[in-house]
Amino acid sequence: MKNHTFFWFILPSLFAMTLFIALPIISVAIQSFHIEHEAIMIEVENCGPFGCKQELQVDVEETVKLKDARPLGQFNGFGTYTNRNHLAFTEIGEAWQSSTGLFDFMSKAYNLPFYRALAFTLTYTFVVTPLVIIFGFMIALGVNTLPKAIKGPTIFISLLPMIVTPLIGALILFWMIDANGIIGSTLQWAFDDPNLSLKASPTLTWMMLMVYGVWHSAPFAFIVFYAGLQTVPADTMEAAMIDGASRWERTRYVVLPHLMPLTIFISLIQLMDNFRVLEPIISFSAQASATSLSFIIYNDLVGNESQFFGSAGATSVLTILGVGILLIPVLIRTWRDFNQKVV
Amino acid sequence: MSDIVHRRSPVLNIVIWGLVMVWIVAAGFPFLWTLWGSFKVQGDFFSKSDWTNAISGVRTQIETGAAFTGKGYYGAWVTKEFWLAALNTVVIVVTVVIISLTLGTLGGYALARSGKKYAFYLLMLALVFRAMPHITLVSGYLLPFFEWNLWGHLPTTIVVLVAINQPFTLWMLHSFFLNIPKDLDESAMVDGCTRFQAFRHVIVPVMWPGVVTTGLFSFLLAYNDFTVTATLLSQANQTMIPKIASFLGTTQTEGNVMFAVAAVVSATAPLFVLILFFQRQIVSGLTAGAVKG
Numbered sequence: 001m002k003n004h005t006f007f008w009f010i011l012p013s014l015f016a017m018t019l020f021i022a023l024p025i026i027s028v029a030i031q032s033f034h035i036e037h038e039a040i041m042i043e044v045e046n047c048g049p050f051g052c053k054q055e056l057q058v059d060v061e062e063t064v065k066l067k068d069a070r071p072l073g074q075f076n077g078f079g080t081y082t083n084r085n086h087l088a089f090t091e092i093g094e095a096w097q098s099s100t101g102l103f104d105f106m107s108k109a110y111n112l113p114f115y116r117a118l119a120f121t122l123t124y125t126f127v128v129t130p131l132v133i134i135f136g137f138m139i140a141l142g143v144n145t146l147p148k149a150i151k152g153p154t155i156f157i158s159l160l161p162m163i164v165t166p167l168i169g170a171l172i173l174f175w176m177i178d179a180n181g182i183i184g185s186t187l188q189w190a191f192d193d194p195n196l197s198l199k200a201s202p203t204l205t206w207m208m209l210m211v212y213g214v215w216h217s218a219p220f221a222f223i224v225f226y227a228g229l230q231t232v233p234a235d236t237m238e239a240a241m242i243d244g245a246s247r248w249e250r251t252r253y254v255v256l257p258h259l260m261p262l263t264i265f266i267s268l269i270q271l272m273d274n275f276r277v278l279e280p281i282i283s284f285s286a287q288a289s290a291t292s293l294s295f296i297i298y299n300d301l302v303g304n305e306s307q308f309f310g311s312a313g314a315t316s317v318l319t320i321l322g323v324g325i326l327l328i329p330v331l332i333r334t335w336r337d338f339n340q341k342v343v
Numbered sequence: 344m345s346d347i348v349h350r351r352s353p354v355l356n357i358v359i360w361g362l363v364m365v366w367i368v369a370a371g372f373p374f375l376w377t378l379w380g381s382f383k384v385q386g387d388f389f390s391k392s393d394w395t396n397a398i399s400g401v402r403t404q405i406e407t408g409a410a411f412t413g414k415g416y417y418g419a420w421v422t423k424e425f426w427l428a429a430l431n432t433v434v435i436v437v438t439v440v441i442i443s444l445t446l447g448t449l450g451g452y453a454l455a456r457s458g459k460k461y462a463f464y465l466l467m468l469a470l471v472f473r474a475m476p477h478i479t480l481v482s483g484y485l486l487p488f489f490e491w492n493l494w495g496h497l498p499t500t501i502v503v504l505v506a507i508n509q510p511f512t513l514w515m516l517h518s519f520f521l522n523i524p525k526d527l528d529e530s531a532m533v534d535g536c537t538r539f540q541a542f543r544h545v546i547v548p549v550m551w552p553g554v555v556t557t558g559l560f561s562f563l564l565a566y567n568d569f570t571v572t573a574t575l576l577s578q579a580n581q582t583m584i585p586k587i588a589s590f591l592g593t594t595q596t597e598g599n600v601m602f603a604v605a606a607v608v609s610a611t612a613p614l615f616v617l618i619l620f621f622q623r624q625i626v627s628g629l630t631a632g633a634v635k636g
Contacts, residue, residue, distance in 0.1 A: 001457045005538045010465070013450030013509050020506030021472045024483025031486060071490050142363040145351070152622070154363065157371040159618050159625060164374070165567040167584055168607050171591075172373045175380075175604065180389035182376060182397065215369065220629065227630035247351075276476035279569050282588060294478045294570075301482055301574055309486050316479035323474050331467065338463055 025320065032313030035076035036306075039063050073310060080314040087318075088112045113296060114315065120206070121292045121322075125274040128213035132270055133263060135214060136221020141251070143222070144229050155223070162219035170212050170283030177208060202289035209290055212280045217273070221266050228262045229255070271326050293319045374611065381608040382411040385601050415605030419590075425606050427579075428586040432566065434497060435582055439504045439565040440558050443512050446505065447561075448554060451516025452542060456525070466517065469510035477507060477570040485574065495577030503571055508564045512557055518631050519553030520546075556628040559621055566614070583610045 042059040045052050082089045091112055099105035109115045143154055161169055176183045177198045188196045198204045232255055240250050278294035281287060287295065293315060300312035351359075379398070380388040386402035396402060400410045407414065419425045454462050484503065488494040523546060531541040566584075573585035581589070587610065590603040618625065 001453065001459075001538065003459075006453045006457050006459070006462070009453030009538075009542075010450045013446040013513060014465070016446060016502070016506040017469070017472060017509050020484075020503055021475065021480060021510075024480045025475070026483075027487060028479060028483040031483070071486065138362060139366050142359045142366070145359055146363065154367060155626065156618060156622055157367050159622065160374055160615075161370050163563065163614050163618055163625070164611055165569070165584055165614070167567075167569045167588060168610055171587070171603070171607055172377045175389070175600075176373060176376065178389055180391050182394045185390075185394045218366075219370070223626055223629045227626070247355075272474040275474075276478070278476075278478060282569075283591075285591070294476050297476075297478045297482055298570070298574070301478075301485060307485070309482065312482040316482045319476055319479050323476065324471075327471060327474055331471075334467065334470075 028313045028316045028320075030313075031072065031309045032080060032317045033075060033077060033310075034073040034313075035080055035310040036073045036308065037063065037066050037070070038074075040066065076310060080310045081318075084112065085311060086114045086314050088114065113291070114318070117291045117293050117296045118322075120290045121275060121277065121294075123206070124210060124213060124277050124292065125271060127210050128217065128274050129267055129270040131210075131214045132217040132221050133266055135218040136266070137225050137259070139218065139222040140225035140229055143226060155226075158219045158222055160219075161215050162217065166216060166279040167283055169216055170280040173208075173212055173215070174284050199284075199286075205284065205286050205289040209277075209280050209284060209286060212284075213274060213277070216280075217270060220269070224262050224266055225259060228259045232258050268330055272323070275323060275326060293322070374615075377604065378608055381415055381601070381604045382413065383601075384412060384414065385599070388601065388604065415599075415601035416609070418599055418602040419606040419609065423586075423590065423602055423606075425583070425586060425609065428581050428583045429609070431497065431576075431580055432582040432584075435501055435504065435572070436562060436565045438501045439508070440561050442501070442505045443508050443561040444554055444558050446509060447512035447516045447557065448550065450509075450513050452520050452546060454513060454517045455520035456528070466514065469513050473510040473514070477568075478574075480507065481570060481574045488575070494575065495580060497576070497580055500572060500575045500580075503575060504565050504568060507571065508561050511564065512561055515557045515560065515628065515631060516553060519550070519557070522553075523549060552624075555621075556624045556631070559617070559624055560628055562617070563614075 039058045040062040041056045042062075043054055044057050046055045047053075081087055084091055092109060095105055095108035099108060110119060139158070143151060143158075146154060164172075175181050177187075178184050179188065179197045179199075184196075184198060187198070188194055198208055236254050237250060240254050245253065276294050277292045278298060281290060281292060281295045282298075287299070291299075297312045297315045297319070300308040300315070376397075383397060383400050383403045384406050386406070387396045387400050390396035390402075403412055404410060406412075454466060485494070488499060493499045527549070528538075528541040528545050531545045532538065536544065569584045569588065572582045573588060576582065576585065583606070587603060587606050590606060
């Protein structure tokens with residue numbers, strides 16, 4: 001295809017992506033170096049029945065004017081990045097100095113909002129992703145052996161947790177594990193503990209969020225693996241059987257290697273999607289025990305009183321760096337494959 | 344392969360059936376339960392005394408005189424104006440799908456046919472863009488949108504959703520176009536068509552299966568989106584998902600959680616119908632990207 005034809009075909013799509021994906025990334029970076037204006041104070045005389053006093057008051061009019069003139073706020077350099085709510089260098093340094101051991105240091109760092117969110121996001125990503133792959137594979141193997149007539153309905157039901165809106169899916173589970181909901185009360189009965197509440201304990205909340213994550217994403221891995229199982233080469237399979245390979249050996253040495261590229265594909269997609277976990281935390285109202293990077297940005301933007309663009313910007317930039325680190329192995333690999341193909 | 348090969352030991356059979364049964368219950372039961380419960384009163388769905396009340400509807404009998412009640416639905420759709428949110432969702436989703444597919448087919452076709460190095464770079468860039476958490480992008484939009492008075496309107500959200508979904512759409516359509524033989528449009532060009540004419544008259548008529556599948560996924564992306572719609576739309580223009588999220592705060596205190604339950608069931612129903620009719624396309628779409636790497 002000629003260069004200029006290519007250009008005209010891709011232009012609308014490229015334009016949309018530049019304007020709403022590339023530029024916002026730059027805009028986020030600029031925002032992260034700025035901070036909200038301080039309120040302008042004026043001294044006013046406040047006279048009451050007991051005489052007059054000089055008082056400091058916020059000059060609302062001037063503050064609004066300043067905000068309108070320079071909406072970005074004032075320049076703050078890396079100030080937002082290093083403050084307590086983000087990388088918190090001072091606090092981390094102090095914690096390092098005063099800690100008795102690694103565990104003590106970790107628990108101190110966990111009290112800082114950014115590290116708290118990072119801890120949950122990473123745990124969620126690296127626990128849910130492998131579990132999704134394992135469960136997806138097991139379900140695919142199971143469904144593959146079913147009689148044809150019930151395969152269709154099984155796939156239909158399996159698709160539900162994935163297709164349904166994450167916020168809604170998480171809510172449905174949340175209502176069921178409520179102390180008065182069906183799972184919640186069953187657990188209370190099973191453990192004979194009327195005060196057992198999955199919401200009250202941070203550990204149980206983390207577990208519930210991850211159970212949701214696996215429930216939501218396992219169908220995706222299942223469908224991809226299931227499609228892969230249909231294309232397992234019959235010749236190799238038969239050869240393995242003639243050589244006397246057992247069922248387990250065939251799965252291990254024929255099916256698994258055949259599905260390896262699919263596993264890489266699923267883990268790539270899952271890493272990207274799990275790293276941005278946000279909806280289940282909102283549905284579970286879990287912010288007291290678990291926050292994610294996406295959640296603290298969301299909280300800065302949709303806060304109750306005012307919005308903190310500088311703070312949200314700094315967390316966003318750090319999150320984007322995190323995504324970059326996650327993607328580097330994939331990009332290098334694809335790069336190598338492509339260059340081999342060309343040569 | 345012969346039947347002897349497929350014969351499994353009874354133990355293995357039981358394990359497999361057990362596993363599949365557990366999964367089916369885990370995947371399907373929550374939806375069934377919530378659908379059933381949405382026609383009860385709160386005292387039954389969140390029963391303090393006995394969870395079987397949610398099935399028999401004891402309190403529902405006492406409070407409304409019948410075993411089923413549509414109170415939750417009335418409250419959500421009429422009192423809380425969920426119909427408005429549903430209308431907004433329809434407007435947003437339909438427009439997003441149409442625009443996404445138009446841009447995506449043009450771009451995806453170009454990427455599939457180019458073969459140049461820069462096409463590969465663009466695909467890689469799209470992959471990086473695909474990985475960006477949406478909320479990081481939203482924090483880049485908000486301030487400019489406030490400044491230019493673009494915030495809160497439906498068209499702004501539509502454009503943003505189209506752009507955010509573009510990387511995915513491009514990848515998917517690109518892999519579908521790779522499946523259409525090159526000879527088709529090239530022979531048309533030998534006969535004197537320009538590239539665009541070849542696309543218009545030769546490729547467009549045969550691309551529909553791929554477009555329908557991609558369309559389903561852009562529908563899902565727009566319909567299921569929470570991040571963008573929750574942050575970029577004003578209260579009056581809210582779509583269903585942020586509306587449900589806002590129910591959570593208000594209904595919990597007012598004691599009408601059942602409004603939220605009814606709204607959740609209402610928002611799930613279209614997705615249910617979608618899978619019912621397009622199951623084959625969804626499955627093929629999920630695997631399209633994977634099988635070709």
